[in-house]
Amino acid sequence: xxxxxxxxxxxxxxxxxxxxxxxxxxxxxxxxxxxxxxxxxxxxxxxxxxxxxxxxxxxxxxxxxxxxxxxxxxxxxxxxxxxxxxxxxxxxxxxxxxxxxxxxxxxxxxxxxxxxxxxxxxxxxxxxxxxxxxxxxxxxxxxxxxxxxxxxxxxxxxxxxxxxxxxxxxxxxxxxxxxxxxxxxxxxxxxxxxxxxxxxxxxxxxxxxxxxxxxxxxxxxxxxxxxxxxxxxxxxxxxxxxxxxxxxxxxxxxxxxxxxxxxx
Ligand SMILES: Nc1ncnc2c1ncn2[C@@H]1O[C@H](COP(=O)(O)OP(=O)(O)O)[C@@H](O)[C@H]1O
Ligand SMILES: [Mg+2]
Numbered sequence: 453x454x455x456x457x458x459x460x461x462x463x464x465x466x467x468x469x470x471x472x473x474x475x476x477x478x479x480x481x482x483x484x485x486x487x488x489x490x491x492x493x494x495x496x497x498x499x500x501x502x503x504x505x506x507x508x509x510x511x512x513x514x515x516x517x518x519x520x521x522x523x524x525x526x527x528x529x530x531x532x533x534x535x536x537x538x539x540x541x542x543x544x545x546x547x548x549x550x551x552x553x554x555x556x557x558x559x560x561x562x563x564x565x566x567x568x569x570x571x572x573x574x575x576x577x578x579x580x581x582x583x584x585x586x587x588x589x590x591x592x593x594x595x596x597x598x599x600x601x602x603x604x605x606x607x608x609x610x611x612x613x614x615x616x617x618x619x620x621x622x623x624x625x626x627x628x629x630x631x632x633x634x635x636x637x638x639x640x641x642x643x644x645x646x647x648x649x650x651x652x653x654x655x656x657x658x659x660x661x662x663x664x665x666x667x668x669x670x671x672x673x674x675x676x677x678x679x680x681x682x683x684x685x686x687x688x689x690x691x692x693x694x695x696x697x698x699x700x701x702x703x704x705x706x707x708x709x710x711x712x713x714x715x716x
Contacts, residue, residue, distance in 0.1 A: 459486040462631055462662050463508070463539075468517035470507055477503040479686045480517070485631065490653060490663040492673040492694070495683035496706055501666045502544055504683070505633050509541055510534045521631070540629035542620040544636045544666075550609035554600055554619050557608050558591040561626025594622040597659075598652060614645050618652070625656070632656060633664040638672055650676045670707070674698060682706065 461484035470478045478500045485491045493501050506512045508519055510531040519526045521537055529537070540561070548557050595601045598618040603611055611619060617637055624632055634653070638646050646669060653676050657663050667673045673680060674694040682690040682697060684706040690697055697703055 459488065461485065462487045462522060463664075464520045465504070465508070466518050466520065468504075468507060468514045468519060470503060470512060471515045476686045478507070478514075478683075481683070481686070481688050482517075483681045483688060483691060485662060485664055486679075487630075487662055488657065488660075489678040490657050490665060490676055492677035492680040493664060493666045493683065494668070494670075494673055494680060494697075495689075498685075499683040499706075500686040501683060502635055503686075505541055505635055505664075505666070508534075508633065509539055535627050535629075538628075538630035539633065540624040540627045540631070541633040542617075542624050542635055542637060544639065546616050546620055548608040548616060548619060548623070551607055553605050553607055554595060554611060554615075554622075555588070555591050555604040557619055558594050558622050558626045559587060561623040562587045562591050562594075591622075591626065594625050595619075597625070597655070598622045599648075613640060614648075617641075617649075621652070621656070625661070629661065631662045631664060633666075635666045636668060637665070638667060638669055646672050670698070 463485040465481060465483050468478055468481050469476060481500070481504070493504060495501055503512065507514050508526070510526065510529055510533070513527065521534070521539060524537070526534060549560065592601065592604060595604050598621050600611070600615050600618050600622065603615060608616060608619060621632075621634065621637065637653075638649050641649060650672055653663060653665065665673070665677060677694055680690075680692065680694050680697045681688060682700075682703050689702045689706060690700045692700070
């Protein structure tokens with residue numbers, strides 16, 4: 453089918469292969485993410501989803517192929533440069549600064565985006581103080597946005613599991629990314645929390661972000677994404693709107709015998 457979507461591709465994954473020793477974690481994978489969409493990246497455990505995030509964010513270098521963001525090749529860019537360009541992510545296993553408060557965790561992201569520079573920060577110039585106040589305000593706003601505003605001054609480790617997952621999203625949003633990549637944000641959630649997360653992901657998109665969502669729960673994926681890319685053993689086996697993907701025989705076969713709980 454011809455690509456009739458005329459929206460600009462924000463991220464282009466172009467024939468990417470990455471090998472670890474003899475194993476291909478990704479093999480000739482190509483897809484793109486359009487500006488303003490929620491793209492689902494799904495597939496059984498070990499399919500290569502997290503590896504895809506790692507290549508996109510500069511943790512690993514592709515063995516071959518390339519990734520472009522906003523038209524610029526990401527090859528050889530450092531992680532902080534990719535963050536500055538506008539890609540942020542959360543992790544499959546929560547990575548918060550546990551003995552910092554929720555607010556401080558978000559400030560880490562906000563400050564990574566700061567344009568004040570070390571000189572102003574060290575000398576605590578008026579510019580730095582004003583920016584610091586703005587950063588704190590921005591961090592509070594993000595905590596409110598994800599629904600953790602009431603717990604801003606709690607240590608991250610004292611937040612409930614669900615609040616920690618939402619806090620990770622706020623911290624990633626703090627760098628003001630164009631593309632927000634969420635790696636199984638609903639892992640371990642009950643159905644009510646999953647519903648709440650779906651609402652949050654839609655709200656994130658409506659706020660102007662593009663979202664790439666790795667998720668195992670098919671119902672959540674089907675309920676929230678505009679389009680889905682399916683990986684299996686490092687290869688793309690399907691791509692399309694959720695309703696089509698749900699009925700795709702190759703996708704059904706890939707998921708057969710895999711239940712949500714043991715597939716994280
Ligand atoms: N750093 C690494 N070294 C060796 N193998 C890896 C590494 N990272 C991922 N892999 C392998 O790549 C494959 C895909 O893993 P991953 O991307 O984590 O899958 P998913 O997120 O879809 O469950 C797996 O076989 C995994 O063991
Ligand atoms: Mg993974």
